Each structure stands twice: as structure tokens, then as C-alpha cells.
Amino acid sequence: MNLNLLSWIVFLPVIGLIVIALIPRPGQKTVRSIALAAAMASFILSIAVFVMFDRSESAIGQMQFVEKISWIPAINSFYYLGVDGLSLPLVILMTFLGVISVLVSWKIQLNPKQYFIWILLLESSILGVFCSLDLILFFLFWELELIPMFFLISIWGSGRKEYAAYKYLIYTLVGSAFMLAGILCVYFITHTFDMTALAGIQIASSFIPLTALFFLLIVGFAIKLPVFPLHTWLPDAHTNAPTAASVILAGALLKMGGYGMIRLCVSMLPQVAVQYAPFMLTLAVIGVIYGAAVTIRQTDLKRLIAYSSVSHMGYVLLGIFALDQVSLVGASLQMFSHGVITGLLFAMVGLVYDKTHTRDLNNLSGLARQMPIIVVVFSIAGLASLGLPGTAGFAAEFITFAGSFASTVVAGMPVFTLIAVLGIVVTSGYILWMLQRVFYGYPLDKYNGVGDADAVEMISTFSFVAVIMMVGIYPAVLTNVINMGIAPIAKLIGM
Amino acid sequence: MILDQIKYIAPELSLLCFALIIIITDLFISNKRALAVIAVVGTLVAAFFVLMLWNGQAVEAFYRTIAIDQFGLFFKLLILAATALVILASNVYVAKFERFQGEFYALLMLSAVGLMLLVSAINLITIFVALELSSISLYVLVSFLKDKKSSEAGLKYLILGSVASAILLYGMALVFGMTGNTCLTCIADYVKGMPVSNLPGTPALLVGLVLVVAGFCFKIASVPFQMWVPDVYEGAPTPITAYLSVASKAAGFAVIARILLTAFGMPDWLHNDWAMIIAVLAAVTMTVGNVTALLQTNIKRMLGYSSIAQAGYLMVGLAAMGMGSQLDGNVRSGLLFFLLSYTLTNLGAFIAIIAISNKINSDEINDYTGMGKRAPLLAVALTICMVSLTGLPPTAGLIAKIYIFSGAVDQGLLWLVIIAVINSCISAYYYFKVVKVMWMGEPASTDKVTSSWPEWLAIALCCVPVVVIGVLPGAFIALAQSASALFGI
Numbered sequence: 001m002n003l004n005l006l007s008w009i010v011f012l013p014v015i016g017l018i019v020i021a022l023i024p025r026p027g028q029k030t031v032r033s034i035a036l037a038a039a040m041a042s043f044i045l046s047i048a049v050f051v052m053f054d055r056s057e058s059a060i061g062q063m064q065f066v067e068k069i070s071w072i073p074a075i076n077s078f079y080y081l082g083v084d085g086l087s088l089p090l091v092i093l094m095t096f097l098g099v100i101s102v103l104v105s106w107k108i109q110l111n112p113k114q115y116f117i118w119i120l121l122l123e124s125s126i127l128g129v130f131c132s133l134d135l136i137l138f139f140l141f142w143e144l145e146l147i148p149m150f151f152l153i154s155i156w157g158s159g160r161k162e163y164a165a166y167k168y169l170i171y172t173l174v175g176s177a178f179m180l181a182g183i184l185c186v187y188f189i190t191h192t193f194d195m196t197a198l199a200g201i202q203i204a205s206s207f208i209p210l211t212a213l214f215f216l217l218i219v220g221f222a223i224k225l226p227v228f229p230l231h232t233w234l235p236d237a238h239t240n241a242p243t244a245a246s247v248i249l250a251g252a253l254l255k256m257g258g259y260g261m262i263r264l265c266v267s268m269l270p271q272v273a274v275q276y277a278p279f280m281l282t283l284a285v286i287g288v289i290y291g292a293a294v295t296i297r298q299t300d301l302k303r304l305i306a307y308s309s310v311s312h313m314g315y316v317l318l319g320i321f322a323l324d325q326v327s328l329v330g331a332s333l334q335m336f337s338h339g340v341i342t343g344l345l346f347a348m349v350g351l352v353y354d355k356t357h358t359r360d361l362n363n364l365s366g367l368a369r370q371m372p373i374i375v376v377v378f379s380i381a382g383l384a385s386l387g388l389p390g391t392a393g394f395a396a397e398f399i400t401f402a403g404s405f406a407s408t409v410v411a412g413m414p415v416f417t418l419i420a421v422l423g424i425v426v427t428s429g430y431i432l433w434m435l436q437r438v439f440y441g442y443p444l445d446k447y448n449g450v451g452d453a454d455a456v457e458m459i460s461t462f463s464f465v466a467v468i469m470m471v472g473i474y475p476a477v478l479t480n481v482i483n484m485g486i487a488p489i490a491k492l493i494g495m
Numbered sequence: 496m497i498l499d500q501i502k503y504i505a506p507e508l509s510l511l512c513f514a515l516i517i518i519i520t521d522l523f524i525s526n527k528r529a530l531a532v533i534a535v536v537g538t539l540v541a542a543f544f545v546l547m548l549w550n551g552q553a554v555e556a557f558y559r560t561i562a563i564d565q566f567g568l569f570f571k572l573l574i575l576a577a578t579a580l581v582i583l584a585s586n587v588y589v590a591k592f593e594r595f596q597g598e599f600y601a602l603l604m605l606s607a608v609g610l611m612l613l614v615s616a617i618n619l620i621t622i623f624v625a626l627e628l629s630s631i632s633l634y635v636l637v638s639f640l641k642d643k644k645s646s647e648a649g650l651k652y653l654i655l656g657s658v659a660s661a662i663l664l665y666g667m668a669l670v671f672g673m674t675g676n677t678c679l680t681c682i683a684d685y686v687k688g689m690p691v692s693n694l695p696g697t698p699a700l701l702v703g704l705v706l707v708v709a710g711f712c713f714k715i716a717s718v719p720f721q722m723w724v725p726d727v728y729e730g731a732p733t734p735i736t737a738y739l740s741v742a743s744k745a746a747g748f749a750v751i752a753r754i755l756l757t758a759f760g761m762p763d764w765l766h767n768d769w770a771m772i773i774a775v776l777a778a779v780t781m782t783v784g785n786v787t788a789l790l791q792t793n794i795k796r797m798l799g800y801s802s803i804a805q806a807g808y809l810m811v812g813l814a815a816m817g818m819g820s821q822l823d824g825n826v827r828s829g830l831l832f833f834l835l836s837y838t839l840t841n842l843g844a845f846i847a848i849i850a851i852s853n854k855i856n857s858d859e860i861n862d863y864t865g866m867g868k869r870a871p872l873l874a875v876a877l878t879i880c881m882v883s884l885t886g887l888p889p890t891a892g893l894i895a896k897i898y899i900f901s902g903a904v905d906q907g908l909l910w911l912v913i914i915a916v917i918n919s920c921i922s923a924y925y926y927f928k929v930v931k932v933m934w935m936g937e938p939a940s941t942d943k944v945t946s947s948w949p950e951w952l953a954i955a956l957c958c959v960p961v962v963v964i965g966v967l968p969g970a971f972i973a974l975a976q977s978a979s980a981l982f983g984i
Contacts, residue, residue: 072894073974074825075901136897146886150927154935162931166924173923179918180897184904184912210910 005049006065006081007093010127012042012096013120020117028112028490031488035116039123041376043095049083050092054479061488063133063196072136077193080134086262086332087130087484088257089478093339094130097251098123098155103246103460104347106157107354108242110167111422117150119244124254127318130259135183135343137195139176142220144262146172149237149245156242164240171233182216186268200492214272218265225257226475227280227317228287231310236304243350246302250309251343256314257353260490264329266320270492277410280321285419288314292426296433301359304434305342308385311423312338316422319400322413324448325483325490327403330484332401336386337392337471344381344464348374352438361434366443371452375439375459382431384468387424392471397424401481409493500556503563505544505569507608513537514604521597525531527589527643531582531949536601538579538607544569551573553981555957559678561617562670567615569831569978570749573838574614577742578607583953584846587736587946590637592732599639603738604915606632610746617757619667619677622750626663626714630656633743637731639860648730655723656713663710668701704759704769711754714747717810718780722801725791728799733852734797735843740802741838748809748834756816757983770817773810780809780915785921795847801884804922805837811908811915812899816982818906826906827982835971836883836964843957844880847873849857850946850954860929860980865938874933876954881926883961886919891964898972923969930942 016038020031043231050122054064063082071079101119108115125148128141146169154165186191190204203210223230238246261475264274291311298304312334319331351374352367368375384391387398405417453461471478501508514537517530524530545568553564575699582600589596602789609629616622634656665685669675674685689697760766784804791797812830816822848872851866852858867874883892896919900912946954963973 065684070969072966072969072972073977074828074969075898124954138896140888143893147805147887151934154931165931166927169923170920173920174917176914177920180916181904181909182902183899183911184901185909187901188904207907316597 003387004067004426005045005066005352006131009042009049010057010124010131012045012126012238013038013127017082017117018154020113020120021182023113028109031112031116032102032106032108032332033075035120037098037312038120039102042123042127044481050088053083053088053481055484056164062155062483064151065436066133071134071291074214075136075187075193076173076182076191077136078134079137080194081194082133083131085481085483086489087222087237087485089332089336090130090252090259090339091127093255093336094123094126097248097343098341100204100343100347100460100464101247103214104247104350104454105242110156115152116172118151118407119248122148122152122245122248122327125239126256129256133195135186135195135198137426138195142179142256143176145256148403149249149253152245153237153241156245157240158242159240160236161240164236167233168237168241171223172220175223175230178216179220182213185213185216195263199263199489201241201268203269210269210272211276214265214269214276217268220258221260222267223257224260225254225317226310227257227283227297228310228314231287234310235303235306238309238346239303243346243353245352246346247343250305250337250346254313255339256308256354257367258313258320258331258335261317261320262486263331266323267489267492268329270323273321274409274493275312277321277323278412281416282412284314284321285315286314287311288316288420289426292423293468295390296426296430299361301352301361301364301416301434302346302431304361305345305349308427308430309338309342311427312342314387315397315400315420318404318416320324321408321410322404322407322417323490323493324407326401327400328486329409329479329482330396330398330400330403332486333471333475333478334396336478337357337396337468340464340471341381341384341391341393344461344468345385345462346376347461348378348381351453351461356447360438363484364438365441366439367447369443370447373453373458375454377465378439380437380465380468382435384472386397386428386431389470390469395472395475399475411455412420496975497557503548503554503561504612506541506548507611507663508573509544510541510575510604510608510611510723514601514608517601517604521601526742527596528586529584530597530600531589532645534582534604535579535605538575538582541611542575542579545575548676549897551661555617555680559680560621561612561615563615564806564981565978566749566753566981569974570614570745571611573745574607574610574742577738577838577842578603579951579957580842580846581734581738582792583949584737586850586949587734588734588849590929595639599636600689602632602636603735604633605785606636606738607742610742610786613746614749614753615680616750617753618731619679620673620756623660625669626750627660629743629746633735633739637727637737639735640732644730645732648727651723652727652731653850655922659710659713659720662706663842666703666706666708670936671705671896673697673700673703677867679754679758683761686759686765687761689765691911705772706751707754708751708769708772711751712745712776715744715751715806715809716803716805717776717806718783721780723784724803725796726742726800726801728932729793729796729824731857733795733858734848736799737849738792740798740845741841742800744806745834745838748813752813752830752982753818755813760982767818770814770847774814774908774911777807777810777814778911779807780810781803781915785918788925789921791925792860793858794860796864797860797929798844798848801922801925802975804918805841805884808896808899809837809917811889811903811911814911815899815906815908817901818908823905824976824979825898826971827977828904829902831979832972832975833895835975836895836961838882839957839961839964840892843954843961844877844884846950846953846957847877847880850950851877852945853946853980854942854944855883860932861905862939864932866933866935866944868917869940869942870944870946871936873946873954876958877933878930878957879961883931883965885926889965891961891968894968
């Protein structure tokens with residue numbers, strides 16, 4: 001039985017965008033319904049894959065729903081899709097955010113046809129990154145994501161949108177340029193682009209030092225994640241991007257970095273990863289603390305959340321380079337939960353901005369009176385972000401820290417972990433302070449007329465809350481799956 | 496019998512006949528559009544003859560002066576395609592030439608004849624004659640607008656081109672003097688056994704080799720012979736700029752590859768030497784091209800510098816071919832596949848520019864503001880081409896870069912590949928500048944920019960394959976591999 005489910009998941013948005021493109025002068029309603037239908041179909045199929053995913057003992061470390069056909073025979077490259085425990089949660093995350101991003105753009109007025117074409121293309125390319133098991137295919141999707149993001153930021157963004165779009169473009173291109181050189185080296189050494197075959201392969205080469213190869217590959221991922229000091233594109237891109245693009249950017253796009261690190265750098269070059277773990281961990285800790293410290297001082301709501309992402313992605317990096325099975329599971333779960341939590345935060349900021357037309361903390365106050373529903377959801381998102389037990393944030397951070405603290409692979413892990421944990425304290429500080437300033441101060445008269453969330457907005461935000469709660473209360477629903485992908489990778493490190 | 500061999504140059508002969516027919520017909524008819532039809536038919540007939548030869552035995556005809564092999568035929572098809580597309584795209588533009596439309600088409604085709612002979616020539620004298628045939632037609636075509644800029648461009652091209660020809664001829668004379676032969680395979684026989692210890696005794700041969708390469712560097716616009724490019728590209732009629740940037744460059748690369756690999760492909764120390772020179776030139780060329788392109792405000796000048804940069808990427812493929820004595824399929828066909836994708840992409844970009852500037856009468860990038868609203872489809876086409884030139888998916892540009900760079904890494908040129916990928920990042924800035932102004936600014940006027948159907952056809956014939964190659968490159972790579980099989984010894 002081969003339904004090519006993954007191909008459908010990846011390319012349904014593309015089909016949607018082709019339909020949209022072919023309709024001459026469609027109305028805004030037609031366009032958004034088609035976009036929603038395509039994103040929804042992709043989401044439902046990904047849930048089906050999640051349900052049908054083989055969780056038995058024998059399937060550990062196996063790619064499932066595999067599709068493999070020859071693509072570029074000359075360089076031995078295949079159209080090769082598959083998911084394992086590592087990628088499946090991220091695929092679901094993206095399809096979920098795909099639906100949400102259509103919903104949060106429900107009222108878009110400026111050129112909706114083009115807008116939804118780019119959103120759908122963005123969704124497809126990110127899904128492609130998570131599903132491809134061939135390095136060239138992976139790289140192709142990785143680069144493809146740039147174009148829709150460039151347009152989304154520069155046309156539908158605000159503020160210094162062109163500057164932000166360019167910064168994003170150049171940063172990402174530089175990273176992927178090195179990655180391409182790295183990928184070609186890997187091919188020259190091993191003569192395969194097959195990512196499953198490359199995991200655990202003993203790469204030995206006189207052609208290029210393995211350390212150099214490791215850093216060629218990791219620069220692109222480090223920019224994407226982002227790792228301090230390569231993070232400076234992120235606040236600009238986030239602040240100036242339209243809401244849906246911010247949701248996808250924070251929710252799924254950053255995860256391409258963490259995913260790539262685990263999938264390529266750690267599984268292909270475990271020895272080098274162990275060797276350079278202290279260096280990466282130092283960057284992780286700096287990212288956590290520095291990101292959090294900078295966040296406190298932000299007065300633009302979106303910029304604030306953007307910097308908090310830098311801090312939270314530090315936990316992911318910490319979990320990855322603690323190189324312990326538990327910490328890697330924690331890092332993967334943190335990617336998922338940060339995706340939904342920060343996705344929700346950006347959606348909420350978008351809502352507040354839609355209603356009040358400002359994101360400046362100094363101009364906002366006492367909104368709790370005017371928009372009670374938004375306040376509740378925003379607060380839940382904030383609390384999840386600071387890691388309140390019962391939310392996805394707590395589950396992920398706890399597993400990450402527990403795993404990192406106990407890791408024996410890298411020396412000095414407890415020290416790194418303890419410093420990083422301080423980040424949580426600062427996080428509580430800026431989240432609570434932000435909530436207090438926006439919602440609980442003096443109510444301002446000028447916001448008396450503003451409305452609360454409407455039906456569409458409630459659907460999108462409540463579904464976020466449901467996911468956050470579900471993962472928070474019963475994280476095993478994801479960790480069981482993630483573990484199946486992580487276990488074989490963790491075994492490589494022990495070797 | 497020499498007459499039996501006529502069939503081997505049937506494509507060139509037929510194209511020549513059609514060029515003459517056009518000149519004669521031009522005297523009698525007033526509807527000049529018919530001339531374009533004859534010209535297109537001429538290229539199709541020639542292409543048909545090329546395809547007839549495709550599966551035949553590789554031969555060396557006319558006393559070993561012309562080789563009929565898939566390598567040459569591949570380039571002939573490329574040149575014919577470029578010629579046909581340029582003719583289609585000139586459909587509206589030729590109105591600027593008033594009564595000289597017939598000559599325009601005829602000269603274009605004569606230049607194509609020259610280039611087609613050039614890519615299959617295997618004798619230094621034939622190479623030189625073919626080169627001059629194409630160049631002299633091009634000198635005239637560049638100054639065809641007869642305004643100040645065009646005349647200046649034509650004169651510059653003539654003077655610098657003549658200097659390059661002189662250098663080339665001098666180099667050829669030295670090579671002939673040292674080896675006693677003008678046929679490439681005979682030179683190869685002489686050079687093959689030469690030990691490295693003979694090097695001090697044969698400096699003249701090496702000087703000759705360097706001068707020959709230098710002469711062709713003019714043609715492919717490599718540093719340090721790239722100075723003519725921006726002025727000539729800006730001043731020449733845009734269809735001719737398009738033609739120069741693809742057909743003439745492709746033929747230049749074909750003949751350099753043929754001379755270097757056939758005549759100087761052995762012994763090892765020799766090909767390693769010239770490969771290293773080409774590699775260094777490639778690095779400098781792409782960097783100079785990209786960095787200078789950043790500052791351009793005129794789109795034709797910008798594409799001029801961009802074509803210098805692209806020549807740099809192409810030279811990466813050439814250097815890779817020289818680096819090893821065993822050439823596997825990927826290394827030897829990288830250059831051809833890149834040229835295929837570059838030709839389609841660059842032509843697509845130029846044709847879109849021709850269509851747009853026919854209406855707005857400007858080549859300034861700022862005047863393209865809001866083109867996404869005034870001419871959405873043209874803007875889409877130009878965007879696809881810019882994305883492909885940058886080397887982003889889903890276009891031929893990315894696959895071509897991956898492919899040509901993978902060959903270079905294979906041959907140990909990792910340092911060059913790293914320079915090249917960084918250059919790609921730089922190039923994103925100016926290619927996306929065009930994209931940015933088209934989609935983001937508000938248009939200066941709300942007039943729609945419309946185009947004629949031949950222009951549409953030409954654009955579709957470029958942009959559709961660009962995307963198709965970007966998604967399913969397998970068959971095209973196989974084509975390039977089979978066309979480069981002769982270097983696979």
C-alpha cells in the first residue's frame with residue numbers, strides 16, 4: 001500500500017497555489033478559502049501519518065512512509081521522502097501553522113492572491129525540508145523557502161521592511177552557500193546524498209579536515225536557529241514581517257536550523273560534535289542569557305517576542321550539544337513547543353496590533369478591560385513561554401534541562417545547564433512585565449472602542465491553546481515518537 | 496570526395512542561403528515582417544540538419560578542419576536556439592532600424608554561421624576564420640542603432656576585438672612555429688610526449704598557449720579582458736546584447752574547451768598548469784563582475800557585469816576539466832549544462848527587458864518600478880530569470896550551480912567553490928534589486944505594458960524550460976554528458 005502520503009502533504013499547498021494562480025482576478029474570499037482548503041488537507045494528512053506512524057520496537061530508527069525515485073541520476077540524487085520520530089512532529093507543527101497562518105491572514109486586503117501564493121509556497125518548502133532524505137532535495141527546499149519569505153516581508157511587512165527582507169536574504173544565503181560547499185564535500189567523500197545512509201557512516205577523509213566540514217555544514221543551521229552571534233537578522237525580520245510570516249518564521253522556520261543540526265551535523269559527524277560541544281554550549285548559554293537580557297529592554301511587542309526566541313532557541317542548542325538522549329529529546333520537544341507557543345504569541349501580537357494599531361509598550365495599557373478573550377489567551381501563551389507546569393513550555397524545558405544536567409558526554413554539563421536555567425528567571429521577568437504593561441495598567445480611553453477577538457480569530461488562537469495544553473499535560477504523545485528518531489542518533493554518540 | 500562531405504556543413508550552408516535570401520527578398524517586399532519569418536524558418540531548417548547529424552558517426556571532415564561530433568552539434572543547437580529567440584524577440588524592436596531590417600536579420604544569421612563553424616573547427620586557421628566571420632558581423636550589429644552610444648559601442652568593440660584577434664593570431668603563430676602544425680590533434684601528438692624538463696626549452700609554446708587563451712578570454716569576457724563588456728552591452732541594440740551575452744560567449748567557451756582539452760590536454764603537468772591559471776582567473780572574474788554589478792543603475796550594464804560573473808562560474812567548470820587526467824561524466828559536462836541553463840535564463844531576462852523597454856523607452860532599473868502591476872506576466876518572467884541567475888530553486892540556475900560546483904569539488908577545487916558560493920550571495924543583492932523594484936514600488940504610470948505574441952513565445956520558450964530544468968534536470972544533464980563524451984578519455 002503506497003499512497004505517497006508525504007508527497008501529498010508537501011505538495012498540496014503547491015496545488016493550492018497553482019489553482020489560485022490560474023484563477024483570473026479572484027476575490028479575496030475565493031483565494032483565502034482555496035488556501036485554507038489546501039492547508040487544511042495537508043494538515044489532515046499529516047495527522048493521518050501521525051496516527052498511522054509505526055511505534056513498535058522494530059521501527060526504531062527506521063524511516064517511514066518512504067518514497068524514493070530516481071531524480072538526477074548523474075549525481076546519484078533521488079527524490080527521497082520519509083519521516084522518522086525526529087521530523088514527524090515538525091511536519092505536524094508546520095501543517096498546523098500552515099492552517100493557522102491562513103486564518104490569521106483572513107482579513108488581508110493588499111493583493112490577497114499573491115499573498116496566499118507566497119504563504120502556500122513557504123509552507124511547501126518548509127515541509128519539503130523536514131521530509132526530504134536526499135541532501136540535494138533538502139538543499140533545494142532549504143533555498144526555496146527564501147523567495148516567499150523575501151516577498152512576504154518586503155511587500156506585506158511594515159517599518160523598514162525592505163532592509164529586513166534583504167538582511168534575511170543575504171544572511172540565509174551566506175549560510176546556505178557554506179552548506180552547499182559542505183554538502184558537495186560530503187558527496188565527494190562518500191559518493192551519496194542519501195541522508196539515511198550518511199547517518200552513522202564513518203567519514204574519513206584526507207581531502208578536508210572533518211572539523212572544517214562540520215563548520216561548513218553548521219553555519220547555515222546556526223544562522224537559521226539562530227545562534228548568538230548570528231542572530232541579528234531575526235529581530236529585524238520578525239518585527240517587520242506580516243503576522244502570518246512571523247508565525248511561520250518563529251514557529252517552523254527556525255526549527256529547520258535545529259533539525260538540520262541534529263540530522264546532519266550530529267548524526268554524520270558525532271565525534272566532531274562531541275569535540276566542539278563545549279564551544280557550541282558556550283554560545284548556547286550566551287544566547288540564552290543575552291537574548292533574555294536584551295528582551296527585557298524591548299518596547300516593541302514584536303521585537304520583544306523575537307528576542308525571546310533567541311533566548312529560547314538557546315535551550316534547543318543546549319539540548320542538542322549536551323548530546324545525551326534525553327537532552328536531544330528535550331531539544332526536539334522544545335522546538336515543537338516553542339513553535340506553537342511563539343506562534344501563538346505572534347498571532348496575539350498581530351491581533352493586538354490590528355485592534356490598536358500600535359505595538360509600542362509605552363502606548364499600551366489596561367487592555368484587559370477592552371479585550372478579555374485576547375488577554376486570557378495572550379496570558380496563557382506568555383505563561384507557557386516562561387515554562388509554567390501544565391503547558392508545553394514546561395514539559396520541553398524540563399526534559400531539556402534534566403537531560404543536559406545529567407549528560408556525561410560533555411564535561412562540565414551541570415555548569416552550562418545551571419547558567420542556562422537562570423534564563424528562565426529572566427524570562428518570567430520580561431513575560432510578566434510585558435503582560436502587566438499591556439493589559440493590566442490603567443485602561444486608556446482611546447482604546448475604549450476596540451473589539452475583542454472575532455470567531456475566526458478565536459478558532460485559530462484556541463486551537464493553539466489546545467495544543468499547548470495537550471503537550472503540556474501529556475508530553476508522551478510526542479516524546480514517544482521523538483524518542484524513536486533520537487535513540488539511534490544518541491547511540492552514535494556513545495560510539 | 497570533398498563534395499560528399501558537404502552534408503557535414505549543411506546546417507551552416509542552409510543558414511547562409513537563408514541569410515542571402517533575406518537580403519535579396521528585402522529588396523522587393525515592403526512588409527518587413529516576412530523577413531523575420533524567413534529568418535526563423537532558416538534557423539529551424541539549420542536546426543533540423545543539426546539533428547540529422549546528431550546520431551551519426553563522429554568525423555573529421557575537410558582535411559581535418561571541421562569535426563562533426565556531439566560536442567559541436569550541442570553548441571550549434573544552442574547557438575541556433577539563441578538566434579531564433581533573438582529574432583523572435585526583435586519583432587517590435589526592429590522598427591528602430593527603419594529600412595535596414597533585412598540587413599539586421601541577415602547579419603545576425605551570418606554571425607551565427609561563424610559561431611557554428613567556430614564550435615566545430617579543429618584547425619587553428621579554421622578557428623580564426625570562423626571567429627572573424629562572426630565578429631565582423633557583430634561589429635556592424637553592435638553599432639546598428641547609429642546613435643551616439645551605439646556607434647561608440649561598435650567602435651570600442653571593433654578596436655578591442657581586433658586587438659584580441661591580433662593577440663590570438665600571434666599566439667596561434669607561435670604554437671604553429673613550435674609544433675609545425677595547425678590541426679589540434681596533431682599539436683596534441685607533438686605536445687603529448689613532452690616531459691616537464693623540456694619546459695625551459697619551449698617557452699614560446701607556452702607563450703603561444705597563453706596568448707591563444709587570452710584571445711578567447713575577450714570573447715567570453717573574462718578578467719582582464721572584460722573592459723569592453725559594460726559599454727558595448729549598454730550601447731548595442733538590446734537583442735544584440737542578448738545575443739552577445741549568450742551565443743558568442745557559449746561559442747567562446749566551446750572553442751577554449753576544445754583547444755585546451757584536445758591540443759593541450761596532455762601531459763599532466765601541462766593541463767594542471769593551465770587549469771590552475773583558469774581557476775585563478777575564474778575567482779577574479781566572478782568577484783570583479785559581481786562587485787561591480789552591485790553599483791549599476793542601468794539594467795543592461797548590470798546584466799553586462801552579471802554576465803562577467805557568470806563567465807567566472809563557467810570557468811570553474813573549465814578549470815575542473817583541466818584538473819584531472821580522468822574526467823568522469825559530471826566533471827566534463829558541468830560546463831555544458833551550465834551554459835545551457837545560463838543561455839536560457841539570460842535570454843529570458845533580456846527578452847523580457849526588450850519587451851518592457853519597447854514601451855517605457857528606458858533601461859534604468861528605477862524605471863522598472865511597479866512593473867508587477869503594469870505588466871504582471873513580464874515581471875513574473877523577469878523574476879524567474881533573476882532567481883535563476885542568483886541560483887535559487889526551483890530554477891535551472893540552482894541545479895546548474897550545484898552540478899558545476901560538484902564537479903569542481905570532485906577535482907579538489909574546494910577553495911574555488913567556496914569563493915564561488917560566496918559570490919552567489921553577493922549577486923543576490925543586485926538581482927533581487929530588480930525584483931524588488933518591480934514588485935514593491937508604485938508604478939510611475941498606470942499604463943499597461945503590452946507585448947507582441949512573438950515576444951511572448953520567446954519568453955515562454957526560455958522561462959518554461961528554466962523551471963522544468965530546475966525541477967527535472969535528469970534528461971538535460973544526460974544530454975550534456977553525451978555531448979561532452981569526447982573529453983572522457
